Amino acid sequence: MDQSAASDRYSYNPTLHWNPQVEEYFIKAYGAEAFNRISKALTRPSCYSCIRVNTLKTTTEAVIEKILEIQREKRLKDTLKNLETNYDVDISESVKSPTSETNPVLKCQIPGLDYVVFVKGSGPHDIQYDYQQDKPPKEVIVSRKCAEAVLRGAQVYIPGILACSAHVEKGEKIAVSVGIEQPGRDGGWAIGITRGIVLQGQKTDPQYLERDGMYIGQGIATMSRAGIFRDLSGLGVDMTDRVFRLDSFNDVMKGDIFLQNLPSIIAAHVLDPQQGERILDMCAAPGGKTTAIASLMKDTGEVIAVDRSHNKVIEIHNLAAELGLNNIKPYKLDALKSVNSNIINGNLTQTEDIGGLTSQVAKAASFINGNLSSPTAEEKICALSSSDKVSIPNDEQRRKGQYTSKREERKETRRLKNGPGRHHSTGGRVDKCEGFPPNSFDRVLLDAPCSALGLRPRLFAGEETVESLRKHGKYQKRMLDQAVQLVRPGGVLVYSTCTINPGENEGLVRYALDTYKFLSLAQQHPRIGGPGLLGHYESSDGYSEEWLRPGEEDLVQRFDPSGPHDTIGFFIAKFNVGPKDA
Numbered sequence: 001m002d003q004s005a006a007s008d009r010y011s012y013n014p015t016l017h018w019n020p021q022v023e024e025y026f027i028k029a030y031g032a033e034a035f036n037r038i039s040k041a042l043t044r045p046s047c048y049s050c051i052r053v054n055t056l057k058t059t060t061e062a063v064i065e066k067i068l069e070i071q072r073e074k075r076l077k078d079t080l081k082n083l084e085t086n087y088d089v090d091i092s093e094s095v096k097s098p099t100s101e102t103n104p105v106l107k108c109q110i111p112g113l114d115y116v117v118f119v120k121g122s123g124p125h126d127i128q129y130d131y132q133q134d135k136p137p138k139e140v141i142v143s144r145k146c147a148e149a150v151l152r153g154a155q156v157y158i159p160g161i162l163a164c165s166a167h168v169e170k171g172e173k174i175a176v177s178v179g180i181e182q183p184g185r186d187g188g189w190a191i192g193i194t195r196g197i198v199l200q201g202q203k204t205d206p207q208y209l210e211r212d213g214m215y216i217g218q219g220i221a222t223m224s225r226a227g228i229f230r231d232l233s234g235l236g237v238d239m240t241d242r243v244f245r246l247d248s249f250n251d252v253m254k255g256d257i258f259l260q261n262l263p264s265i266i267a268a269h270v271l272d273p274q275q276g277e278r279i280l281d282m283c284a285a286p287g288g289k290t291t292a293i294a295s296l297m298k299d300t301g302e303v304i305a306v307d308r309s310h311n312k313v314i315e316i317h318n319l320a321a322e323l324g325l326n327n328i329k330p331y332k333l334d335a336l337k338s339v340n341s342n343i344i345n346g347n348l349t350q351t352e353d354i355g356g357l358t359s360q361v362a363k364a365a366s367f368i369n370g371n372l373s374s375p376t377a378e379e380k381i382c383a384l385s386s387s388d389k390v391s392i393p394n395d396e397q398r399r400k401g402q403y404t405s406k407r408e409e410r411k412e413t414r415r416l417k418n419g420p421g422r423h424h425s426t427g428g429r430v431d432k433c434e435g436f437p438p439n440s441f442d443r444v445l446l447d448a449p450c451s452a453l454g455l456r457p458r459l460f461a462g463e464e465t466v467e468s469l470r471k472h473g474k475y476q477k478r479m480l481d482q483a484v485q486l487v488r489p490g491g492v493l494v495y496s497t498c499t500i501n502p503g504e505n506e507g508l509v510r511y512a513l514d515t516y517k518f519l520s521l522a523q524q525h526p527r528i529g530g531p532g533l534l535g536h537y538e539s540s541d542g543y544s545e546e547w548l549r550p551g552e553e554d555l556v557q558r559f560d561p562s563g564p565h566d567t568i569g570f571f572i573a574k575f576n577v578g579p580k581d582a
């Protein structure tokens with residue numbers, strides 16, 4: 001291979017694979033040129049990190065100062081690392097505040113969003129992969145999910161490594177490429193790489209040709225090839241050169257910041273929650289938008305955050321605790337069953353039976369432990385896991401307030417051992433609820449589960465078919481039917497998705513406006529997204545979809561991943577809810 005062929009191969013220039021009918025549908029919606037641009041943009045991460053500052057705990061200025069300090073420390077660390085091999089490095093340079101090599105830190109200029117901070121990244125960078133004539137670099141192939149995380153700034157961990165060159169030793173420089181699903185014989189998609197296979201750097205390697213232009217950087221092997229395939233977890237490659245350089249803020253400034261996509265922050269603003277209101281977030285986990293809404297309300301009122309997944313409800317709980325928000329009430333609930341006309345005042349909640357105890361037993365235990373005075377609406381019934389014994393305090397203990405149950409003791413031991421972090425479960429208690437009365441919320445956010453075809457970076461999109469896209473739309477319509485009933489007349493409903501699929505965006509708006517005459521599209525603030533899609537789509541199988549009508553396009557926000565704001569693909573529609581009997 002000559003040098004120019006080598007630089008084509010050892011580069012990052014991916015093409016996203018789509019299901020052919022899905023591709024045809026999107027080309028009809030966007031035009032071929034725009035769709036190609038979107039498709040290309042999806043393969044890259046947004047070139048900045050977006051940080052929402054928790055102004056209940058700190059200030060934007062303090063966070064910016066902390067980020068600059070972290071960057072200075074990192075530069076010093078990198079310099080010291082370099083010093084081990086090169087004695088000419090000037091350390092004083094590395095401790096100065098921002099230089100051209102430091103990613104710039106900027107306060108968001110959008111009115112009202114001065115608590116959002118951008119840390120710019122850079123890329124795509126060309127990387128020198130140590131290719132010598134007929135001597136390819138040693139390398140690993142990683143899974144697609146691993147590669148997508150690495151492009152966002154993560155390291156290569158062992159479970160993500162699929163294949164590796166022979167004779168790789170700890171400390172060696174190693175190129176990293178990605179293995180993507182390819183068309184299988186059965187008409188589906190398959191990876192076709194057996195874990196642990198030895199790479200030769202030759203055409204006989206798995207996906208050799210398919211991995212042209214699929215190199216995402218290089219790093220230092222943290223263990224030998226044998227170790228990589230023997231161990232089950234841990235760091236595999238410490239990335240030193242990346243195609244995209246983005247600062248990672250994992251596990252720093254916990255509670256003071258939250259990493260969140262800009263359109264998600266905007267969705268919370270568009271809802272325009274007011275202090276003291278009662279808000280429903282219908283598909284809330286892991287709680288990014290819930291906590292953004294709760295913060296905008298200055299921790300007043302009530303944000304009811306529901307999700308159908310038990311574990312994800314725990315995540316909302318933990319995130320709210322981490323950010324110090326007390327106005328969030330997370331519940332486990334299927335949003336498709338969220339309207340309950342039998343409940344008149346509030347909604348009786350139950351805690352999910354985790355360990356096999358019936359809720360009655362748990363309820364009794366709660367009464368005994370003095371947790372529950374009377375079972376009023378929205379009162380939580382504490383469940384106990386099967387390993388918990390119901391210890392009954394004696395009168396003396398209770399009077400002196402000395403009694404601590406075995407369960408509380410264990411919880412305290414766990415807390416001391418693990419710390420209060422978001423991912424440390426608070427004991428697995430999840431409140432279930434039986435739905436809400438119609439018209440019981442001032443505002444509802446329906447951030448619907450969707451095909452997620454706007455998320456970046458994305459290296460494969462072939463799994464979605466036209467049928468699966470249509471199914472998403474149907475599911476979302478059923479959720480919207482519930483949401484519409486729960487907002488009071490005069491209230492607001494915001495619908496959002498993180499997909500570029502018009503059928504889940506403009507198609508849903510059309511459905512909402514045609515089905516519920518009391519809904520009308522409302523102006524959105526702030527507005528940085530582009531207009532929605534007008535018109536309709538008809539496929540050869542007789543399926544048709546209607547999108548927006550003239551005059552409606554500027555009342556929705558469509559975030560184009562190839563647009564100037566370099567965001568994920570996202571969509572927001574805001575509806576005013578008029579008198580329902582009209």
Ligand SMILES: C[S@@+](CC[C@H](N)C(=O)[O-])C[C@H]1O[C@@H](n2cnc3c(N)ncnc32)[C@H](O)[C@@H]1O
Pocket residue numbers: 264282283284285286287288289290306307308309312333334335336447448449450
């Ligand atoms: C797009 S994510 C929500 C992201 C969230 N709003 C945030 O900003 O952090 C969609 C969520 O919908 C939840 N979900 C899916 N079907 C549901 C249902 N029938 N009822 C309630 N939640 C559901 C999923 O568990 C998932 O957490």
